[in-house]
Amino acid sequence: MSGGSGVTASRFLRTTGQHATIETDAFTDGGYVLSIGGAEQSHVNLERPEEIFYEYLRRIGHLVDLAAPPGGPISALHLGAGALTLARYIQTTRPGSMQYAVELERELLDFVLRHLPLPQGTDLTTIIGDARESLGALDPGLRFDVVILDIFSGPEAPAHIATSGFYQEARERLRPDGLLIVNVGDEAALTLVRSQVAAMRDAMADVGAVAEAGMFDGRYPGNIILAGTQGPWPEAWTAELTARGPHPARVLAGVDLDPFSG
DSSP states (O other): OOSSOOEEEEEEETTTTEEEEEEEOTTSTTEEEEEETTEEEEEEESSOTTOOOSHHHHHHHHHHHHHSSTTSOOEEEEESOTTOHHHHHHHHHSTTOEEEEEESOHHHHHHHHHHSOOOTTOEEEEEESOHHHHHHHSOTTOOEEEEEEEEEOSSOOOTTTSSHHHHHHHHTTEEEEEEEEEEEEEOTTOHHHHHHHHHHHHHSSEEEEEEEGGGGGTSSOEEEEEEEESSSOOHHHHHHHHHHSSSSEEEEEGGGGGGGOO
């Protein structure tokens, strides 16, 4: 669908007391924008789900690309669903993948699935609840190639999630080569980023960080993606993620990430 932007649907979210809206994107054929409380939250391209508009989500998509051989199905757990942009990306680039999505806001998930249908053939199990509680309640035998946490939107992170204990629980849900991916939205001081690098280092064998290059200078707020591995950080990933962008991109791991730990 193309043409001028406009609200196509609206829904009151009881958990947060805010309104969610879905609008057509005037600049992208097939594009829609999900806003909550008047703030843009997600962008979906129904015609080309493999094209991700938001920079930080594109960086997560590149990490998912590297987590397993290209094109093959994977298992993915999304903690924080939003408009399911990444679930759509995974189904389109890795058909046949098995996915779970946890969302605290029941009305939001219903709203998104009703107005922004998933790609045909998507195998997605949705769970309504708190991320940590839902993680613990999953079938004990379930293991994932990637666990993606996209809940942090500022320095006031949920205290029961922003801990090494939570990341250890997430690691236990990963397959032996599985990857833990965390989006950290933070203010310029990067206080939350530093605490989460330290917490993830306690739980995972190694941690890398990828973002727009200037984010690491601490001059402005934005998103830094943390990726926890169960073995040494693959050096090839640093060059690959830097080359894939969005540009300018910077990847820190090992001693280069030490200044952002703790």
